[in-house]
Amino acid sequence: RDSSQDVLEWRESFDQLLKSKSGVNAFHTFLKTEFSEENLDFWLACEDFKKTRSKTKLASKASRIFEEFVQSEAPREVNIDHETREITRKNLLGATSACFNEAQAKTRTLMEKDSYPRFLKSASYQDMTKQATSRGTSKWSHT
Secondary structure, three states, X not given: OOHHHHHHHOOOOHHHHHHOHHHHHHHHHHHHHOOOHHHHHHHHXXXXXXXXXXXXXXXXXXXXXXXXXXXXXXXXXXXXXXXXXXXXXXXXXXXXXXXXXXXXXXXHHHHXXXXXXXXXXXXXXXXXXXXXXXXXXXXXXXX
């Protein structure tokens, strides 16, 4: 698959962006400039967390994620409402792979509605699309 095609697909949907490793990296770099990369880091931590199969690992990973991103005054606290924070805290008592689902969904929506549109308008993304478009056309002009 052509990476320039990837870059252009990121603007089709937030899902397209999240499916692409280079898309996630580019978005992460952009979020750093806005000092809001904790939302994506939390989302990625949750995705990784869901793949955990061991019950003991699940519990320890859950508390680590909660302490880093969810609890009030966490070092990299994500922007979620008090109610979601409380639900997540209660979910930790019986940690399952779904215990962050609500907080993760809220964070994802926030990124999709807020950061993602700004990312698409950013100079860095505009540059990537220009390069992708010129790569796409230059391929055909040499035949």
